[in-house]
Amino acid sequence: MADMLGQRCPMRILIAEDNQLNWRILQRILLKLGYESQVVENGLAAVEATEAALSEARPFHVILMDIQMPTMDGITATQEIFKRLDRADRPKVVIVTANATDEYVEACNKIGTHGLVTKPIDKERIASALEHCYGLLDDRSETDGTHG
16 A cells, blocks of 8 residues: 555655645655655755754655756756765665656666656655665664654
């Protein structure tokens, strides 16, 4: 049951999305799946939020990252997060984009993202991406049951 996903696969999730309608849709989908989430509106804020969460010992397990955002785009933000954090501390990054061109897909694969979900956003595809990321977590003991 997809609605029980937050219980079966507890994770802390960050949404990096500059379009208010899109992040509200993502938050609503995540709530239906049993997750709370934090939202930032650009890539630089995603980098900063990821570092802050790690320093508070409440790291994000997954970032749902838009590609086209102001200040810093999603690909650059992902590269920066991966550069700054040790492999064990890195969240899984799922790109959420309307522009799933071959160029973007190749760029995402090259930097090591963990999935790509196309817009319009769909609950089943988000659930599938989150289940995939949960399966990739190195240490599930870090998912202490908190969802927000």
